[in-house]
Every structure is written in C-alpha cells, then in structure tokens.
Amino acid sequence: MAADGDDIVIRVHGLVNRFGEQTIHDGVDLEVRRGEVIGIVGGSGTGKSVLLRTVVGLNRPAAGSIDVLGCDIVNTTDRERRDVERRWGVLFQDGALFSSLTVAQNIQVPIKEHLRLPVRLMDEIAASKVGLVRLPESAADKFPSQLSGGMRKRAGLARALALDPEILFLDEPTAGLDPIAAADFDHLIRDLKASLGLTVFLVTHDLDSLFAICDRVAVLVDKKVRVDTLEALLRDNHPWIHSYFHGPRGRAALAAEAVREEAEGAPVSH
Amino acid sequence: MTPAATLHAADEPDGLVLEADGDWLMVTAAQLDRQLQALDLPQGRRVTVDLGRVGRLDTTGAWLVLRTEHVLATRGNSVVIANLRPSLQPVLDQVRETGHVEPLPHPIPAHHTLVGFVARIGEITLNLIHRAYRILGFTGVVSESLARAIFHPGRLRRTAILVQMERSGLDAMPITGLLSFLIGIVIAYQGADQLRRFGAEIYNVNLLGVGILRELGVLMSAIVIAGRSGSAFTAEIGTMEVNEEIDALRTLGLDPIEVLVLPRLLGLVLTLPLIVFFVDFTGLVGGALMCWAALGINFQAFLNQLQSAVSSWTMWIGVIKAPFFALIISMVGCYEGFNVTRSAESVGRLTTQSVVEAIFLVIVADAAFSIVFSVLGI
Numbered sequence: 078m079a080a081d082g083d084d085i086v087i088r089v090h091g092l093v094n095r096f097g098e099q100t101i102h103d104g105v106d107l108e109v110r111r112g113e114v115i116g117i118v119g120g121s122g123t124g125k126s127v128l129l130r131t132v133v134g135l136n137r138p139a140a141g142s143i144d145v146l147g148c149d150i151v152n153t154t155d156r157e158r159r160d161v162e163r164r165w166g167v168l169f170q171d172g173a174l175f176s177s178l179t180v181a182q183n184i185q186v187p188i189k190e191h192l193r194l195p196v197r198l199m200d201e202i203a204a205s206k207v208g209l210v211r212l213p214e215s216a217a218d219k220f221p222s223q224l225s226g227g228m229r230k231r232a233g234l235a236r237a238l239a240l241d242p243e244i245l246f247l248d249e250p251t252a253g254l255d256p257i258a259a260a261d262f263d264h265l266i267r268d269l270k271a272s273l274g275l276t277v278f279l280v281t282h283d284l285d286s287l288f289a290i291c292d293r294v295a296v297l298v299d300k301k302v303r304v305d306t307l308e309a310l311l312r313d314n315h316p317w318i319h320s321y322f323h324g325p326r327g328r329a330a331l332a333a334e335a336v337r338e339e340a341e342g343a344p345v346s347h
Numbered sequence: 348m349t350p351a352a353t354l355h356a357a358d359e360p361d362g363l364v365l366e367a368d369g370d371w372l373m374v375t376a377a378q379l380d381r382q383l384q385a386l387d388l389p390q391g392r393r394v395t396v397d398l399g400r401v402g403r404l405d406t407t408g409a410w411l412v413l414r415t416e417h418v419l420a421t422r423g424n425s426v427v428i429a430n431l432r433p434s435l436q437p438v439l440d441q442v443r444e445t446g447h448v449e450p451l452p453h454p455i456p457a458h459h460t461l462v463g464f465v466a467r468i469g470e471i472t473l474n475l476i477h478r479a480y481r482i483l484g485f486t487g488v489v490s491e492s493l494a495r496a497i498f499h500p501g502r503l504r505r506t507a508i509l510v511q512m513e514r515s516g517l518d519a520m521p522i523t524g525l526l527s528f529l530i531g532i533v534i535a536y537q538g539a540d541q542l543r544r545f546g547a548e549i550y551n552v553n554l555l556g557v558g559i560l561r562e563l564g565v566l567m568s569a570i571v572i573a574g575r576s577g578s579a580f581t582a583e584i585g586t587m588e589v590n591e592e593i594d595a596l597r598t599l600g601l602d603p604i605e606v607l608v609l610p611r612l613l614g615l616v617l618t619l620p621l622i623v624f625f626v627d628f629t630g631l632v633g634g635a636l637m638c639w640a641a642l643g644i645n646f647q648a649f650l651n652q653l654q655s656a657v658s659s660w661t662m663w664i665g666v667i668k669a670p671f672f673a674l675i676i677s678m679v680g681c682y683e684g685f686n687v688t689r690s691a692e693s694v695g696r697l698t699t700q701s702v703v704e705a706i707f708l709v710i711v712a713d714a715a716f717s718i719v720f721s722v723l724g725i
Contacts, residue, residue, distance in 0.1 A: 202410065209441070222688075241373055272438055
C-alpha cells in the first residue's frame with residue numbers, strides 16, 4: 078500500500094493549545110502521509126497525548142486548523158464528524174475497553190453503532206478481529222478485568238480496528254508492557270500496517286518502537302514539532318533531541334535495531 | 348455513493364465458478380452474507396472463487412471469502428481462489444493467518460432458565476453466609492485494633508479523629524439541620540390536620556416531641572450520614588485500594604485498620620450523638636413554627652406542653668442509639684472500602700452497596716432497639 082508522497086491524510090497547521098496560563102503547543106505544524114507510521118515523541122508534559130486528543134477532536138485547540146481525511150476537525154458538523162470517525166480507530170493508553178462488556182462486545186460496539194449486520198455475522202467479525210490482533214479465541218468472552226495489560230491493549234486494538242479504519246491512533250501502546258510483549262506489539266502493528274495499508278499515528282516513549290516501526294518521527298520540542306526521518310533526527314543537534322536519541326537508552330535501542338536489521342536484512346525506513 | 352458487492356455463481360464444465368464483483372467491505376458485508384447464505388453449495392466439486400473484479404477488500408470482506416472457502420472445503424470441494432489483485436493479497440493473507448474462527452457463541456444467561464434461577468438463589472445465599480462470616484472477621488480485626496488503642500491511647504491518631512469529626516459532623520450540620528427542620532414542619536402540618544378534627548390540637552406537640560426525639564431525629568441523621576459519610580468511607584478507602592496505597596501502608600509497617608478505620612469509626616461514634624441532638628433541636632423548632640402558624644399554639648404554650656409530654660429520657664433514648672448506628676455505618680463503609688478490587692468500577696459498585704447496606708442495617712437495628720425498649724418498658 079505504498080502511497081504517493083503527496084497523499085496527506087492528517088494536516089495540522091498553526092495549532093495552539095493552552096491550559097489556563099500554560100501554553101502547551103504554540104504553532105504546531107504537522108503533515109502525515111497515507112500509509113506511513115509517524116511516531117510522536119517528546120518529554121513528559123510536552124503534550125504528546127494532548128496533540129493526539131486534539132487531532133481526533135477530543136480537545137478543542139485555542140487556535141489552528143486540523144484536517145483529517147479531508148474533514149476540518151475543529152469546525153465541523155456532527156454528521157461529518159461521524160463519517161470521519163468511522164475511518165479512524167483510536168487505541169487509548171490502557172485500552173479504554175468498556176468494563177461492563179466482554180472483549181467481543183467491545184469490538185461490536187462501533188460495528189453496531191455504524192452498521193446494521195446480522196448477529197451471527199457480527200459474532201464472526203468479532204471473532205476474526207480477535208484473531209487479527211493475535212488474541213486467543215478464549216479471550217473473546219472475557220471481561221477486560223480478566224485480561225492482562227498486554228491482552229487489554231490487543232483487545233483495545235481490535236476494537237480500534239473494528240471498522241477497518243484508514244488511520245490508527247495509538248497512545249503509548251507499549252507503555253507498561255514487558256519487553257517481549259512490547260516487541261510483539263510493535264511487530265503486530267508493523268504487520269497490520271503493511272497488510273491493511275494503515276496510516277499510524279503513534280504517540281510513544283518507547284525508543285525501541287520508534288526504531289522498529291516508525292517511518293518518520295515528530296519531536297515535540299519548544300512547544301513546536303520537528304518532523305523528520307530517524308536518520309536526520311539522529312544528526313539533529315537540538316540539545317533535547319540529541320540527549321533523547323543519544324542517551325544510554327537511545328543508544329541501546331539503536332544497537333538493538335542494528336542487530337534486528339542485520340538479522341532480517343531489511344532497512345528501517347523505506 | 349454506497350458501495351455495492353455482488354456474487355454470481357456460474358456452472359461451468361470444469362467446475363463451479365463464483366464470481367465476486369464490487370467492493371467487499373464491512374458496509375457491504377450484510378448483502379454479501381445474504382447472497383452467500385442463499386448459494387446452493389455443491390459437494391465434491393472443483394470450485395473457483397474468482398476475485399478478479401473485486402475493487403476493494405477489507406478484513407471483513409477477506410473473512411467472508413475465507414469463510415466461503417472453508418465451508419466449501421468442509422463439503423469436500425477443491426477450492427481455488429483466483430485473480431485477486433496483487434495489492435489486495437496482503438489483506439487476505441493477514442486474515443488467513445488468524446486461522447478459521449468459529450463465531451462466538453451467545454450463551455443464554457444462566458438465570459433465565461429454571462435451574463439457573465434456583466442456582467442463583469443458592470449462590471446468593473452462599474454469598475450472604477460468606478459475607479456475614481467476613482464481616483464478623485472484620486469486626487474482630489477492628490475490635491482488636493480498638494482494644495490495643497484503648498490500652499495505648501498514644502497510638503490513637505487524634506488529628507485524624509478530629510478531621511473525621513469535622514468532615515462527618517460539622518460539615519453535615521447544614522444539611523441535617525435543614526432536613527430535620529423541614530421534617531418537623533411536615534409532621535406538624537400533617538398532625539395538625541388530623542388532630543384538629545378531634546379538637547386535640549395541643550397534642551400535636553406530643554406527637555412532635557415523642558416522634559422526633561425518640562425515633563425520627565436519630566433515624567434521619569443516621570440515614571443522611573450513611574449517604575454522606577458511609578459512602579465517603581467506602582470511596583476513600585476503595586480509591587486507596589485501587590492506587591495500592593493500602594499495600595503501601597502495610598509495607599511501611601502501618602496497620603491500615605488503625606490508620607484508616609479507627610479514626611473514621613471513633614470520629615463518627617463521637618459525632619453522631621451530637622448531630623442527633625442538633626437535629627432534635629432543629630426538628631422541634633420547625634414543628635413549633637408550624638404549630639404556631641397552623642394551630643396558633645404560641646411558643647410559650649408549645650414549650651409548656653412539650654415539657655409535660657416528654658422527659659429528658661425521651662431524648663436520651665434517641666441519642667443512645669446514635670453511637671450504635673454510627674458503628675454500623677462506619678463499619679459497613681470501611682469494610683466495603685477494603686473489598687474494592689483493583690478496578691475503578693468496583694469503587695462505584697461497592698459505594699452504592701455500602702450505603703444501601705448501612706441504611707438497611709440501621710433500620711434493622713432501630714427495630715431491634717424498639718423491641719428491647721418495649722420489653723424493658725422504657
């Protein structure tokens with residue numbers, strides 16, 4: 078699903094976010110191309126999650142324009158919003174599964190809301206989504222509280238993928254997972270992105286994820302965003318960016334990625 | 348434009364050909380499913396699923412293709428999926444990788460059957476017994492902690508007790524006072540209406556005095572406090588449980604019962620009698636006001652009649668019950684708080700449960716008191 082570079086699915090321009098006296102974003106510009114994985118990084122409190130929430134319309138910006146799939150998110154009618162919401166999926170930090178519903182019912186919530194399908198077909202779809210995110214079949218009729226953190230995230234991902242979205246928003250998907258589960262999750266995202274042609278908007282703290290799956294990285298520094306490929310950012314000499322990528326953890330992730338690349342014989346970015 | 352998808356079956360000499368056309372997406376899944384169900388499926392033949400004219404394919408469409416393949420294969424056909432556009436191949440492969448999955452069964456909830464109903468009654472009964480046992484255990488633990496605190500008063504957290512007294516007592520004064528004032532008015536008004544027919548208006552004061560001092564004052568205070576403080580106890584302790592704060596206390600060598608339960612328990616036991624006294628007073632003021640307005644009984648006459656109608660014992664009977672009710676409310680509130688599991692949902696559920704239980708137990712206890720008092724002839 079290699080898309081031509083001009084196909085922009087998310088366009089953020091001049092975004093300003095303020096909470097009281099505090100300015101979080103001051104003129105953020107960001108363009109996300111179809112079919113790419115963009116990683117959003119930044120220190121704690123730089124507003125990574127706020128950026129995600131603003132892009133999906135959960136947070137109204139003080140100024141600026143946001144365009145997702147041709148829809149002006151800031152000033153839009155409810156109807157248009159509903160239409161564009163069908164075309165994206167959001168995975169919140171801890172899955173945000175509805176606790177009173179089973180995993181299968183969680184997956185069916187968006188399907189029921191947007192489409193009218195026979196019950197049996199809906200059960201089949203739910204089961205296939207459970208398989209798609211590599212959850213065991215037995216997880217489908219469990220409640221979120223009966224699942225481990227990693228399984229909850231997968232279930233959340235299955236719900237986000239329920240309507241076969243074009244864009245997938247992920248908020249720290251690997252936070253709180255053990256390294257093996259985190260690597261598996263990265264792998265899953267990469268697979269799904271390749272086969273389903275997803276555009277992935279990934280907010281993360283996890284350097285391994287960045288190196289493993291991101292095509293481009295947007296760094297939130299000085300209330301603005303700096304977007305580039307990893308290679309370019311590794312050479313950037315902004316102090317925060319430098320210490321982020323060249324700190325001990327950054328170096329470790331970089332080394333791990335080099336090993337992985339060697340093993341797989343595939344480059345990081347395409 | 349809404350996407351459309353069709354399926355066409357053609358019987359050819361070398362086998363059946365299923366020609367798929369259009370967009371195989373979730374939006375078209377319902378119509379595709381209908382067409383697929385309507386197909387007259389062969390047995391032991393060669394079947395080609397021709398996807399050459401499929402424009403778009405998502406995971407649901409791919410699932411339908413694979414389900415058809417699976418159903419055909421189980422009927423002994425040899426199935427070939429042909430002509431899928433290369434760009435759509437990954438989706439099909441991705442879904443195929445998840446393997447064939449059976450639709451999730453929709454189990455009938457167990458209690459919808461007769462056996463389920465009986466089983467549910469049994470389950471509830473067993474739960475009740477189990478709960479009673481656990482509450483007894485909790486009471487034991489708290490009593491032990493309380494006994495230790497009595498022998499070593501230095502262990503009592505005076506500041507915490509005072510804070511609890513302020514929060515569940517002082518802060519509750521406006522609401523309890525206002526409510527009892529209004530209840531006083533209501534009772535006086537209703538009483539006035541009935542008693543006037545017998546020309547016994549003055550006995551309205553007796554009704555008010557005995558009613559409020561013996562029963563209503565303490566009962567109403569207990570109910571309001573159960574809703575206000577009992578729920579707060581459960582929510583506070585429950586939230587701490589969710590945040591692992593209780594475990595943190597334990598690892599720091601602190602006894603959660605001593606730190607969290609005793610101050611709440613003692614604070615409420617000390618405050619509720621005071622609240623009852625205050626509530627008695629405002630209730631009588633409300634009643635007196637109504638007696639004056641509706642029956643023309645002035646304040647002087649009200650007090651005279653009140654003195655002949657009630658003794659200080661009448662009030663004490665009400666106030667004596669307060670510490671017991673406070674005990675029930677705080678014990679239930681704290682106990683349910685400790686029952687919270689590590690989910691935010693259980694905090695809400697147990698908070699509701701704690702209020703309902705506390706009010707229920709308070710009224711049961713009040714009935715028990717009535718029996719005891721009548722046996723004792725008080």
